[in-house]
Each structure stands twice: as structure tokens, then as C-alpha cells.
Amino acid sequence: MRPLEGVFVLDLSTLLPGPMATLMLAEAGAEVVKVERPGRGEEMRTYAPKWGRDSVNFALLNRGKKSIAVDLKDPPERERLRPLVERADVVVEQFRPGVMARLGLSYDEVRKINPRAIYCSITGYGQSGPKRDAAGHDLNFIGDTGLLSLSMGELGHPVVPPALIADIAGGAYPAVMNILLALRDRDRTGSGTHIDVAMSDNLFTFMYWALGNGLAAGEWPGNGTDLVTGGTPRYRLYATADAKMLAAAPIEQKFWEAFCEVVGLPEGLRDDAVDPAATTAAIVERVAEKPAEHWRERFRIADCCCSIVADVEEALCDPHFRARGLFSHVLAGEAGARIAALPVPVANAFRAPPGTEIEAPALGAHNVEYF
The missing domain is CATH 3.40.50.10540 (Crotonobetainyl-coa:carnitine coa-transferase; domain 1)
Structure with a gap:
């Protein structure tokens, strides 16, 4: 029942x-x-x-x-x-x-x-x-x-x-x-x-972090300026050589370090607090050198919160979702x-x-x- x-x-x-x-x-x-x-x-x-x-x-x-x-x-x-x-x-x-x-x-x-x-x-x-x-x-x-x-x-x-x-x-x-x-x-x-x-009322719940930043710290977020909206190299999309997208979310330091190793980021750019724009630009350049399948396998091994963006048809065929009975x-x-x-x-x-x-x-x- x-x-x-x-x-x-x-x-x-x-x-x-x-x-x-x-x-x-x-x-x-x-x-x-x-x-x-x-x-x-x-x-x-x-x-x-x-x-x-x-x-x-x-x-x-x-x-x-x-x-x-x-x-x-x-x-x-x-x-x-x-x-x-x-x-x-x-x-x-x-x-x-x-x-x-x-x-x-x-x-x-x-x-x-x-x-x-x-x-x-x-x-x-x-x-x-x-x-x-x-x-x-x-x-x-x-x-x-x-x-x-x-x-x-x-x-x-x-x-x-x-x-x-x-x-x-x-x-x-x-x-x-x-x-x-x-x-x-x-x-x-x-x-x-x-x-x-x-x-409309119920949308404010999704902005808990934005409300907290603004109300408590006076730091109201802008368009794509913050952690989960692409304002850091640790949470954004990077284009691959074959026009696909790498979804990179290595926020935590251990994941970030693994990510930097996989993309071969120079040591001088790994502290992304120093010059985030320079770090981002370097990652953009390196990710664009290889196709999606290259990065998919490398990041599968590294296991650092990075994946290739699937289209809807690909997602429906994903063995994981199939195994879940979705x-x-x-x-x-x-x-x-x-x-x-x-x-x-x-x-x-x-x-x-x-x-x-x-x-x-x-x-x-x-x-x-x-x-």
C-alpha cells in the first residue's frame, strides 16, 4: 500500500x-x-x-x-x-x-x-x-x-x-x-x-549564501563573482579541445591540489588567492589543449570533483542512472x-x-x- x-x-x-x-x-x-x-x-x-x-x-x-x-x-x-x-x-x-x-x-x-x-x-x-x-x-x-x-x-x-x-x-x-x-x-x-x-517567495531559500554574505558581511554578490557562481578558478566551466565542457568543482584544498596536478598548473599559479585571473587563464589554456575523453579519464583517476558535462541524451544513457532505476x-x-x-x-x-x-x-x- x-x-x-x-x-x-x-x-x-x-x-x-x-x-x-x-x-x-x-x-x-x-x-x-x-x-x-x-x-x-x-x-x-x-x-x-x-x-x-x-x-x-x-x-x-x-x-x-x-x-x-x-x-x-x-x-x-x-x-x-x-x-x-x-x-x-x-x-x-x-x-x-x-x-x-x-x-x-x-x-x-x-x-x-x-x-x-x-x-x-x-x-x-x-x-x-x-x-x-x-x-x-x-x-x-x-x-x-x-x-x-x-x-x-x-x-x-x-x-x-x-x-x-x-x-x-x-x-x-x-x-x-x-x-x-x-x-x-x-x-x-x-x-x-x-x-x-x-x-517567488520560495526562491530566497536558494540564496542562503548570498543573503548571509550581504546581511552579515555587507558583501552583496554580483553576477558570477562568488564561489558557486564562477567567481573562482575552483568552481567553473572550462572548454576542452573538442568543444565540450569540463565542470570543475575542486573547492577543498586536497581536491584543488589534485586538480592542479592533473592539468599541470605551474607552481607559481597554484595559490589562486594571489592572482585568480592569471590562474584561471592558465587553466583555460591547458584544458583547451586536450579533448574531453582525455580529461574524463584523468579526472576519474584523480577523483577531485571534476567531470565532463553530459547532454541530456547522454545522461539518460549513463550506467549510473540506469543502475539506480531512474x-x-x-x-x-x-x-x-x-x-x-x-x-x-x-x-x-x-x-x-x-x-x-x-x-x-x-x-x-x-x-x-x-x-
């Missing part, structure tokens, strides 16, 4: 943060019912690339859920949700503040029907504050909080981060964590609660199509057995079951 079996989740969220949060709940055994608009369903169904009738993004994020099609703007249609609200342990919504109130489904309205319901609202800026109604996407949230300023490339060559940090780390993960805390609290009190997940869960599609399910941070002990074929729902596929 999985730990969330018996937990009923009514999911009114779309796109990434909410659906990823409810995916994790579903993987742990919760019954997740996705409420979608009739006709097209949620927007992510239309994204490219398609994988059968819907996008592969939708399929990955909604594996194991059920779908009902309900027009929330139509009062008689909306009233059909009442029995589901009455039995819901968790309600997840991702509209802008005030929208659920206009639909008659605010936390206060839901609480009247079901005082035990845990109601999780996920937004960019939260349910209160001057920015609560502002539109935004991940790039705006990481920009507003200062996170982007720590490593955004050069002015002439700005770099957009490769992950949707706010959506996932600021939205989906905190939503799951707080839903589980609220379920535990309900065991004690018998009452539900309203969880206000503001994606891609052993199966997403089932139409006409026998099968791909690896999205890896999620839920322990295998709490999920369906690896190899179990689970699909994402067709739009409104479960209306008959619930209405």
Missing part, C-alpha cells in the same frame, strides 16, 4: 507547478482528479511535441491522474463539483488571486462545504502584497528575487537558466511539502487549512507507445512497482465515474 492511498485530490491547476505537485501525490498513491475545461482541456495538452492525441509534456505531468471536463464559469456545471469538494482531502488551484472567489470556489466557500479540506493556492507572488495580481513567468520570478542576477552571463551574451526554477523548486516542491505537513496537522486538529504558495517507471500512450515516466523525488518504496504501465487521462475520460 502506498502512503497516500485513500487521499482524494481535486486538481484545478494547469501547466507546470500544480500538475507537477499533484503528479508527485499521485505517484505516492493519491487519487488525483484533474478538472479541465470542456473542449480543449488544459492548455498544455496542445503543446508540441505531440505524443498521440496530446503533448508529451501533458502526458509526463499527468501520469496516473483522472480527468473530468467541467465548465467552471457555468453555475449549474460548477455545482456538479460539490460532491467532489465534499470528499476532497486536498484542493489544488493555480489561478490568479481572486479568480476562485469569482467562481464561487474560494477557500472560504470550500471550507463551508468541507472544513477538513486542505486548500493549496499556487501563484507567482502570493495571495497578498503589491505584486499579487501581476502577470509573470519563471524568468520574471527569478529576476525579481535577485536569483537571476547571481549568474546571468555577460551583458552581450545573457544566459537564460536551463531549468524552470521558480515553477518547480519554488512552486511544485513547496506545494507538496506543505500539503503533506497540512495532512499531518489535520491528523492532530481535524481541520483543513489554506496554503499560500508564492513561487527511468524504470513507464508512461503508457496510445497504440502501444511507451516511454520512461518522468523521474520524481518520491522514493521507489512509495510508488507503484517499476515497469507498471500508467497513462495520462484523455480529456473528460472520468466524467461518467464521478457524475
Whole structure:
């Protein structure tokens, strides 16, 4: 038995943060019912690339859920949700503040029907504050909080981060964590609660070191100036002769000394506190003399926190991740199509057995079951 079996989740969220949060709940055994608009369903169904009738993004994020099609703007249609609200342990919504109130489904309205319901609202800026109604996407949230300023490339060559940090780390993960805390609290009190997940709020946690440097020492970090943002030769990327990248992170002195030996750094440049720029330049020159495979083997032997950057396809083929069973869960599609399910941070002990074929729902596929 999985730990969330018996937990009923009514999911009114779309796109990434909410659906990823409810995916994790579903993987742990919760019954997740996705409420979608009739006709097209949620927007992510239309994204490219398609994988059968819907996008592969939708399929990955909604594996194991059920779908009902309900027009929330139509009062008689909306009233059909009442029995589901009455039995819901968790309600997840991702509209802008005030929208659920206009639909008659605010936390206060839901609480009247079901005082035990845990109601999780996920937004960019939260349910209160001057920015609560502002539109935004991940790039705006990481920009507003200062996170982007720590490593955004050069002015002439700005770099957009490769992950949707706010959506996932600021939205989906905190939503799951707080839903589980609220379920535990309900065991004690018998009452539900309203969880206000503001994606931007939760980004400050990732800048613990930057906040500490600024608040305690008055040393506010800049763009790529500090230890973990490339401001030292001990933590940065170096190009190899065949246009690949060495990810070098020999921070500790014992690792740094081993690193210097491998690249053949002159003794006069090994104290990187003397002239960091000169040390960096010398490493750049030496790493660029040899191809990635040369460095991969040398650093494997040295074992000093250095590796060759893999592309996504290479990472999926990595024997380590394969041995860990990371891609052993199966997403089932139409006409026998099968791909690896999205890896999620839920322990295998709490999920369906690896190899179990689970699909994402067709739009409104479960209306008959619930209405």
C-alpha cells in the first residue's frame, strides 16, 4: 500500500507547478482528479511535441491522474463539483488571486462545504502584497528575487537558466511539502487549512549564501563573482579541445591540489588567492589543449570533483542512472507507445512497482465515474 492511498485530490491547476505537485501525490498513491475545461482541456495538452492525441509534456505531468471536463464559469456545471469538494482531502488551484472567489470556489466557500479540506493556492507572488495580481513567468520570478542576477552571463551574451526554477523548486516542491505537513496537522486538529504558495517567495531559500554574505558581511554578490557562481578558478566551466565542457568543482584544498596536478598548473599559479585571473587563464589554456575523453579519464583517476558535462541524451544513457532505476517507471500512450515516466523525488518504496504501465487521462475520460 502506498502512503497516500485513500487521499482524494481535486486538481484545478494547469501547466507546470500544480500538475507537477499533484503528479508527485499521485505517484505516492493519491487519487488525483484533474478538472479541465470542456473542449480543449488544459492548455498544455496542445503543446508540441505531440505524443498521440496530446503533448508529451501533458502526458509526463499527468501520469496516473483522472480527468473530468467541467465548465467552471457555468453555475449549474460548477455545482456538479460539490460532491467532489465534499470528499476532497486536498484542493489544488493555480489561478490568479481572486479568480476562485469569482467562481464561487474560494477557500472560504470550500471550507463551508468541507472544513477538513486542505486548500493549496499556487501563484507567482502570493495571495497578498503589491505584486499579487501581476502577470509573470519563471524568468520574471527569478529576476525579481535577485536569483537571476547571481549568474546571468555577460551583458552581450545573457544566459537564460536551463531549468524552470521558480515553477518547480519554488512552486511544485513547496506545494507538496506543505500539503503533506497540512495532512499531518489535520491528523492532530481535524481541520483543513489554506496554503499560500508564492513561487517567488520560495526562491530566497536558494540564496542562503548570498543573503548571509550581504546581511552579515555587507558583501552583496554580483553576477558570477562568488564561489558557486564562477567567481573562482575552483568552481567553473572550462572548454576542452573538442568543444565540450569540463565542470570543475575542486573547492577543498586536497581536491584543488589534485586538480592542479592533473592539468599541470605551474607552481607559481597554484595559490589562486594571489592572482585568480592569471590562474584561471592558465587553466583555460591547458584544458583547451586536450579533448574531453582525455580529461574524463584523468579526472576519474584523480577523483577531485571534476567531470565532463553530459547532454541530456547522454545522461539518460549513463550506467549510473540506469543502475539506480531512474527511468524504470513507464508512461503508457496510445497504440502501444511507451516511454520512461518522468523521474520524481518520491522514493521507489512509495510508488507503484517499476515497469507498471500508467497513462495520462484523455480529456473528460472520468466524467461518467464521478457524475
